[in-house]
Amino acid sequence: xxxxxxxxxxxxxxxxxxxxxxxxxxxxxxxxxxxxxxxxxxxxxxxxxxxxxxxxxxxxxxxxxxxxxxxxxxxxxxxxxxxxxxxxxxxxxxxxxxxxxxxxxxxxxxxxxxxxxxxxxxxxxxxxxxxxxxxxxxxxxxxxxxxxxxxxxxxxxxxxxxxxxxxxxxxxxxxxxxxxxxxxxxxxxxxxxxxxxxxxxxxxxxxxxxxxxxxxxxxxxxxxxxxxxxxxxxxxxxxxxxxxxxxxxxxxxxxxxxxxxxxxxxxxxxxxxxxxxxxxxxxxxxxxxxxxxxxxxxxxxxxxxxxxxxxxxxxxxxxxxxxxxxxxxxxxxxxxxxxxxxxxxxxxxxxxxxxxxxxxxxxxxxxxxxxxxxxxxxxxxxxxxxxxxxxxxxxxxxxxxxxxxxxxxxxxxxxxxxxxxx
Amino acid sequence: xxxxxxxxxxxxxxxxxxxxxxxxxxxxxxxxxxxxxxxxxxxxxxxxxxxxxxxxxxxxxxxxxxxxxxxxxxxxxxxxxxxxxxxxxxxxxxxxxxxxxxxxxxxxxxxxxxxxxxxxxxxxxxxxxxxxxxxxxxxxxxxxxxxxxxxxxxxxxxxxxxxxxxxxxxxxxxxxxxxxxxxxxxxxxxxxxxxxxxxxxxxxxxxxxxxxxxxxxxxxxxxxxxxxxxxxxxxxxxxxxxxxxxxxxxxxxxxxxxxxxxxxxxx
Numbered sequence: 001x002x003x004x005x006x007x008x009x010x011x012x013x014x015x016x017x018x019x020x021x022x023x024x025x026x027x028x029x030x031x032x033x034x035x036x037x038x039x040x041x042x043x044x045x046x047x048x049x050x051x052x053x054x055x056x057x058x059x060x061x062x063x064x065x066x067x068x069x070x071x072x073x074x075x076x077x078x079x080x081x082x083x084x085x086x087x088x089x090x091x092x093x094x095x096x097x098x099x100x101x102x103x104x105x106x107x108x109x110x111x112x113x114x115x116x117x118x119x120x121x122x123x124x125x126x127x128x129x130x131x132x133x134x135x136x137x138x139x140x141x142x143x144x145x146x147x148x149x150x151x152x153x154x155x156x157x158x159x160x161x162x163x164x165x166x167x168x169x170x171x172x173x174x175x176x177x178x179x180x181x182x183x184x185x186x187x188x189x190x191x192x193x194x195x196x197x198x199x200x201x202x203x204x205x206x207x208x209x210x211x212x213x214x215x216x217x218x219x220x221x222x223x224x225x226x227x228x229x230x231x232x233x234x235x236x237x238x239x240x241x242x243x244x245x246x247x248x249x250x251x252x253x254x255x256x257x258x259x260x261x262x263x264x265x266x267x268x269x270x271x272x273x274x275x276x277x278x279x280x281x282x283x284x285x286x287x288x289x290x291x292x293x294x295x296x297x298x299x300x301x302x303x304x305x306x307x308x309x310x311x312x313x314x315x316x317x318x319x320x321x322x323x324x325x326x327x328x329x330x331x332x333x334x335x336x337x338x339x340x341x342x343x344x345x346x347x348x349x350x351x352x353x354x355x356x357x358x359x360x361x362x363x364x365x366x367x368x369x370x371x372x373x374x375x376x377x378x379x380x381x382x383x384x385x386x387x388x389x390x391x392x393x394x395x396x397x398x399x400x401x402x403x404x405x406x407x408x409x410x411x412x413x414x415x416x417x418x419x420x421x422x
Numbered sequence: 423x424x425x426x427x428x429x430x431x432x433x434x435x436x437x438x439x440x441x442x443x444x445x446x447x448x449x450x451x452x453x454x455x456x457x458x459x460x461x462x463x464x465x466x467x468x469x470x471x472x473x474x475x476x477x478x479x480x481x482x483x484x485x486x487x488x489x490x491x492x493x494x495x496x497x498x499x500x501x502x503x504x505x506x507x508x509x510x511x512x513x514x515x516x517x518x519x520x521x522x523x524x525x526x527x528x529x530x531x532x533x534x535x536x537x538x539x540x541x542x543x544x545x546x547x548x549x550x551x552x553x554x555x556x557x558x559x560x561x562x563x564x565x566x567x568x569x570x571x572x573x574x575x576x577x578x579x580x581x582x583x584x585x586x587x588x589x590x591x592x593x594x595x596x597x598x599x600x601x602x603x604x605x606x607x608x609x610x611x612x613x614x615x616x617x618x619x620x621x622x623x624x625x626x627x628x629x630x631x632x633x634x635x636x637x638x639x640x641x642x643x644x645x646x647x648x649x650x651x652x653x654x655x656x657x658x659x660x661x662x663x664x665x666x667x668x669x670x671x672x673x674x675x676x677x678x679x680x681x682x683x684x685x686x687x688x689x
Contacts, residue, residue, distance in 0.1 A: 220545040284542055286535040289524075293532055296521035303519065304533030305504065364523035417571075 026229045039413045043406065044357045044373035048380060055384035062387050066252035070265055073248075074186055076379025077267045078103070078329040082350035083357070083371035084278055085322030088315040090354055091295045093363025094143065094150035096316065098157035099323040100347030102135050104339070105161050106324030108168040111175035111337035114182070121181045128324050135161070136320030140313035150316075158344075166339055174338040177331055185270060186332040189263030192249045198269055199245040205276075207234045267329060271372075274325070279368040291315060295363035326350075348403075353378045356406035360414070377402075432495065434459040434624035435480070435511075435593055440489035442475055449475045453489070453650045455643055457593060457624040462615060464635040464656070465628045467645030468668055473628050476645070477595050481513045482506040494592070512586035513595045516602075519582045522571035526563065527551045529570055530585040554588050555580075558617055562610060576607025583614055587623070594618055595626040600634055612638050632661050646671035651678050 034042060055063040062068065082099055089096045096102075106128040113124040135157065142153045169175060177183065190198060210230055217224045248264045282288035293301040294311045302308050323342075330346070331337045350371075357374025359366030381402060385395045435457040442450040450472050457463045467473050478484045480491070482500040491498055493509055500506050506513075520529050527544070530551045536543045548566055555563065560580055563573075570578060579599050586594045596615065600608040616638050619625050629635060635642060636656060643653040644667035651671045659667075659676070666673035 216545050220549055222545055222548055285540055286537060286542060289528060289532075289535060289542065292524055292528075293521045296523035300519055300521050301532070303503075303515070305507075306533045364521070 023226070023228050023232055026225065026232075035416075038417060039409070040358060041369070041373050043409050044370070044377055047356065047377040047406075048373070051377065051380045051384065055380065055388065059384070059387045063384055066247055066250045067261075068383065069244075069247050070189075070252060072376075072379050072383045073265055073268060074333055075383055076375045077186070077271055078326040078333065079346065079349045079353050079378055079382075080271055080371050080375035081274060081329060082323055082326035082346060083353040083375050084274060084368055085319040085326070086350055086354050087359050087366050087368060087371055088282075088291065088322075089150070089319045090359050090361060091291050091363060091366050092312055092315055093295050093361075094312070094315075095154060095351075095361075096139065096150065096319050096323075097154040097347065098135070098139070098161055099154075099319060099350065100342045100344055101158055101161035101165060102132060102320045102323040102342070103327030103330060103346060104165045104337075104342030105135070105168065105327070106132050107327035107331040107337045107341045108165050108175070110182070110328055110331055111177055112168055112170075114177060114179050115175050121179045124179075125182075125328065128328060129321055132321040132324030133317055136317035137313070139320065140316035143316065144309040144312035162343070169337065169339055174336050176336045182328065182332050183335060184332075185267050186265065186329060187335075189248070189261065189265050190269070192263055195245050195249050195264040198264060198272075199241050202241055202272060203234065203238045206237055210234070267332075274322075275368055275372060282368055287311070287314065292364060295365075297364075349378050349382065349399075350375075352399075352403045352406065355403070355410060358410070360410065361407075362414075374406075433457065433492070434494060436492045437476075437480075438490050438492070440476070440479065440491075441487045442472075442479060442484065443487055449648050450479075450486075451648045453645070453648075454653070455650060456641075456653060457626055458641070459592070459624045460619055460622050461640040462619045462625045462627055462638045463641045463643060463653075464639035465626055465643050465645065466630070466635060466664065466668055470647075471645040471668075472648045473645055474597070477513065477597065477626065477628065480506070480511065480595065507589070510590060510592035511595070512589065512591040512593070514579075514582045514586050514597065514599060516598045520570045520578055523569065525567045525569050526573075526581050527566050529581055530554070530588055532585075534589070550588065551584070554584050557621070558584055558587065558614055560584065560614070574607060575603050576610050579603065579607075579611050580614060583611070583618070587618065587621075591623065593624040593626070595628070597628050598630065599627070600629065600631060608634070632664060635664065636661065644668055644677070646678065649678060652676045 033040070082103060086096060086099060109131050110124050110128040113119040113127050114121060119127070139150070139153055139157060142148050143150045189195075210233065214224045214227075214230060245264055248268075249262055251260055251262045253259065253261050282291065290301065290306045290311050293304065293306060294308050298308055301311075326346070327342050330341050334341065353374035354366065354371055355361060355374065356377050357366075357370025357372070359370045359374075381399060385398060389395065433456045435455075437453060437455040440450050440453040440455070441448070453472070453476060455465075455476065465473050465476070475484065479486050480500070482502045482505050485501070491500070493511075498509065500509070500511075521532065524532070527548050531547045536546045536550070538546075551566055555566075558580075562577055562580065570581065573581065583594070583596065583599070599611050599615070603611060612634060615625060615627060619638075619640070627634070627639060639656045641653060642656050642659065642664060644651040644664065646667065649671065651667045654676060659673075663673040663676070667677050671678040
């Protein structure tokens, strides 16, 4: 102790938080991170912009319309929610190949109980979610307790759930959904006023939460980023949210159409709420911290007294449950459930979304909003490609190439990160 | 050292007649081992001499077969790593101890996060991590919020040691902390080890490096094929004697008796 009493207030706190020196220094620090291989959301955001420009130039009349923008969000929502679930499993360095059919099975349970047994919709939703929990628990027991690689276990579930789904749906092939509450999610919009209110809540909430964090650090006399950096972030988010809400609040039917369609689709606040809740869980609770620890170094986590098997179990359950939520969104969007609801295509899109967003397949790296940014890229491709070419062969090849590109960007940034020690 | 000169001779940890077998292999035979507070006790011995087994028993990873353990004057039994932690015994492993994808603060509080309600109290953790590192005069870290993957070997070892100190620990066991380090980094870690002892902790240093031993140790315990050849004051012996103790179990009139050493050696 005697050696340290005359030390100045800890010298390494100087660089604790990037951006103390204001905007210039913050952007410099950000550039350093990019160069060091820590790309964050950059590839996904760039991808969105480039793809939007490409499709906008190729198909200005059909792609760049308010109608299509709303479509895009509806198409992307289920993929984003599925990808959020996968982020938990990918963070562990595991994979859930069955998530697509878990979504389909959940949707089938929902449709059967709603339409054929006339259950109340909250009960049906609960039954579907419980199915998700059960599937996740079963996978987790096999992976975390028995030690079978998740690839094999979930491949088996991929096949088995496909069968289960067929049996649940039965001979008819397609079960229609007529429940208003379920259909509202994907087919109805918020009123214009409510849309603006939503925008204000999102922006205000973000601004308040981040400002509160700065205040707390300041009170604890820890270094804080300059207020201009905070303001820039709030303004950037605000601009994106306000422009999106403004676009969605435009009348998006063709001129002289008999009904008016405008407003933010109800699925947007639903997905936003999921992002907020799950991000909070991942970034602000010890459970979330333990997920990162297990994904980063399971042995270190075990020695630190973390119940590795329990953490894995919780992640697989979360993944399967969120997959069922995605399945409900798909059912709402299609107004029905069929054996093609969810499935392999949706799963691959979702894995692609998570990876494009920046989540590592090797575990330990990833954030919930990766699912959103990556999901947007995937949704833009899924939405724009059919406008450009009708040939599904070309669409599949381009989808494959985009996923490879994303994985390559991830691998290159990993190598850079290893070289620069980040 | 200081505590010794103040007459504080009572042992922090004392092991008497410890035996441990894995199946037919008798790994530890009647081992006695003492650690005093405010001192660095070096635990040396060749590969397979039983160093790791001994500290794993102290850490609660393996149970002893027989023998007694006295900690701070009272006899204790340890049933698991949590028991050891609760007593204030912390082990710093040579590797596998930190998560690369988490920052310094997160690693130091891993598994024992400070929370307010259900929310992690990041400011409190950062403050306490900073204070602990400051109390150890650690100056080599650029930032408390940098990921551990960006740290050098010495810095990682520093973080691992600081994590052990964070919990008001009384006994810190370091398993070859300098094995993978360069000259300057070894120097830093050894200074840190010395400072731990100066702060009043009992420190056990497992090492193969005689320079390290004579630079920081107050007491040297030599294991030879599962037996404690001798535990001696560092100032009473020289390099050659310690190496003889490690390789032959005896040196001059210290160590195992000739017959005993020969008997063990031929097993």
